[in-house]
Amino acid sequence: MLNPNGLGSRYTRAMHRVHARLSTLARPATLFTSMPEPRTIGVFAKGRQLLAGNFLFAGHLIVSPDTSIWDIEAPDVEFDQDLHGFAWLDDLAAVGDQATRVKAQAWVWRWIDRYGRGRGSGWTPELTGRRLIRWINHAIFLLQGQDRELTDAFYRSLGQQVIFLSRRWHATAPGLPRFEALTGLIYAGLALEGMAEHVDPALKALSKECKRQVDDQGGLATRNPEELLEVLTLLTWARVALENAERQPSDPLMHAIQRIAPTLRTLRHSDGGLARFHGGGRGMEGRLDAALAACEVKERQADGLAMGFARLSSGRTSIVLDGSAPPSGENSLNAHASTLAFEMTSGRRPVVVNCGAGASFGEDWRRAGRATPSHSTLSLDGFSSARLGETAKGWRQEQLIDAPSDVPIQLSQAPDGIRLEGGHNGYVSTHGLTHARTLELTFDGRGLAGEDLLLALDDTAKRQFDRVMDAKSLQGVPFQIRFHLHPDVDAAVDLGGAAVSIALKSGEIWVFRHNSGANLALTSSVYLEKGRLKPRAAKQVVLSGVAMEYATRIRWSLAKAQDTSIAIRDLNRDELDLTH
Numbered sequence: 001m002l003n004p005n006g007l008g009s010r011y012t013r014a015m016h017r018v019h020a021r022l023s024t025l026a027r028p029a030t031l032f033t034s035m036p037e038p039r040t041i042g043v044f045a046k047g048r049q050l051l052a053g054n055f056l057f058a059g060h061l062i063v064s065p066d067t068s069i070w071d072i073e074a075p076d077v078e079f080d081q082d083l084h085g086f087a088w089l090d091d092l093a094a095v096g097d098q099a100t101r102v103k104a105q106a107w108v109w110r111w112i113d114r115y116g117r118g119r120g121s122g123w124t125p126e127l128t129g130r131r132l133i134r135w136i137n138h139a140i141f142l143l144q145g146q147d148r149e150l151t152d153a154f155y156r157s158l159g160q161q162v163i164f165l166s167r168r169w170h171a172t173a174p175g176l177p178r179f180e181a182l183t184g185l186i187y188a189g190l191a192l193e194g195m196a197e198h199v200d201p202a203l204k205a206l207s208k209e210c211k212r213q214v215d216d217q218g219g220l221a222t223r224n225p226e227e228l229l230e231v232l233t234l235l236t237w238a239r240v241a242l243e244n245a246e247r248q249p250s251d252p253l254m255h256a257i258q259r260i261a262p263t264l265r266t267l268r269h270s271d272g273g274l275a276r277f278h279g280g281g282r283g284m285e286g287r288l289d290a291a292l293a294a295c296e297v298k299e300r301q302a303d304g305l306a307m308g309f310a311r312l313s314s315g316r317t318s319i320v321l322d323g324s325a326p327p328s329g330e331n332s333l334n335a336h337a338s339t340l341a342f343e344m345t346s347g348r349r350p351v352v353v354n355c356g357a358g359a360s361f362g363e364d365w366r367r368a369g370r371a372t373p374s375h376s377t378l379s380l381d382g383f384s385s386a387r388l389g390e391t392a393k394g395w396r397q398e399q400l401i402d403a404p405s406d407v408p409i410q411l412s413q414a415p416d417g418i419r420l421e422g423g424h425n426g427y428v429s430t431h432g433l434t435h436a437r438t439l440e441l442t443f444d445g446r447g448l449a450g451e452d453l454l455l456a457l458d459d460t461a462k463r464q465f466d467r468v469m470d471a472k473s474l475q476g477v478p479f480q481i482r483f484h485l486h487p488d489v490d491a492a493v494d495l496g497g498a499a500v501s502i503a504l505k506s507g508e509i510w511v512f513r514h515n516s517g518a519n520l521a522l523t524s525s526v527y528l529e530k531g532r533l534k535p536r537a538a539k540q541v542v543l544s545g546v547a548m549e550y551a552t553r554i555r556w557s558l559a560k561a562q563d564t565s566i567a568i569r570d571l572n573r574d575e576l577d578l579t580h
Helices: 006-023 044-051 077-085 090-093 099-116 124-137 139-143 148-171 178-192 196-213 227-244 251-266 287-293 363-370 459-470
Strands: 054-057 058-061 309-314 317-324 342-346 349-353 379-381 388-389 400-401 409-414 417-424 434-442 447-455 477-484 488-495 499-501 509-515 519-527 536-547 552-558
Touching: 006 148, 044 054, 044 090, 044 099, 054 077, 077 124, 090 099, 090 124, 090 251, 099 139, 099 148, 124 139, 124 148, 124 178, 139 148, 148 178, 148 196, 178 196, 178 227, 196 227, 196 251, 196 499, 227 251, 227 459, 251 287, 309 409, 309 417, 309 434, 317 434, 342 488, 379 447, 447 477, 477 552, 488 519, 499 519, 536 552
Parallel strands: none
Antiparallel strands: 054 058, 309 317, 317 342, 342 349, 349 477, 379 477, 388 400, 409 417, 417 434, 434 447, 447 552, 477 536, 488 499, 499 509, 509 552, 519 536
């Protein structure tokens, strides 16, 4: 996120205010070219919470049943942005009864009265694009029963926001914010009479961003899977809006969709959620499946890496591993030191996870979530495989520095399954050691065998390792291999401390074992999940030891217990919990 106190940020905000107020001097007489259909997905339970006056945004809960959403005091910038982006309108529309319609109408027209003349923090291009899409999507829901005066005010505000967006979209940061702004401009320009002149310039700019931001493998430079999902959703909305208006989507737009969809299928776990890496979460419930269905692209990514991630999948089991160097420069502002970390899901149940992004719980949690110990991989001597460095000019977050530069990955067939071999040099400069990891998943998906190696590969590395050993009085270099477990997992140390039994809600039992001199422990962990008030308590399996030689090998396995059925009908339902 940009530094709000930087000179560039203050100038940008000032120009937003100027153009917001100029745009509201216009009196565009607009109607819809055709009645829009809602395309955004809300959550019924969240809609009911809003109706009851429970305002849960950006990790904060404010309970105020008799208060307008615009009269509550936002605790931070992220909370305020969530309000002005109007994504919560999806949740109210998901309920769709008379009470929620009245509430939605009151809050929309209250925004028009209070902020519609160019005031407030909601006049940024990305928030305006997000807001326009929601207002247009749910126009039938909002306009039902409203008189002519209120209807005219609604259309007039839509037109004014389109004019503002046409003048200020270029001031957004590249990436998701710019995709939001341009998609909103195209969406509204096509939906509203008198706004069509803004479509061609916006489509030209969006096409340019598709070529610049989406690489040949269908990935983004940030390597954030959830951000990639949001980009695909926006591009699909733009494509559908163009086709409904009998206009041809541009080739760069179509090609970007065709590249992104197979990559997201690679990053999709067997439970339908995304792998949680580099600041991204699982994605809103149902959003991934809806986006993949709407994009009409059925291909899967060819064998190899997708946006730097490798996938192993057999039977009911899916594994996604971070198999590339982390993003660099400004693209690393939300990146994690997660090289060679993996997540594993069995059926509908996540088993091994990463802790996730902690941004919604404050700066300390955000920094902790970026560190290697918050991921299911090896950390060495208290170091992460990449470090947090200087804050980039004009930004609040730190970039990643001293990150792995060489991350070889190879996928091949094993005698009874699929093998993934990888390594990285993130600890060579500090300790002289390369971390190598091998994962083998059986063809039936019932067994995962792993091996982690710490190696001093050449004379320079060996001399560095010797210096570290001397500094530690030849006591060895401590390491920890972590396997963070999902909070719904029930885990217990078994077999006199030689194994960990892992029970899933589906009834499956997995057993973790190791064959090494490392110490096995089951300790506390956290699961950082967006939309909750605080981190969820969880557990982690930790193998710890010391590297004494130029080569240290740790072998481990994670396999279904023999009495676990091959096929399990998972009937245990997850209830949405918005308060814990």
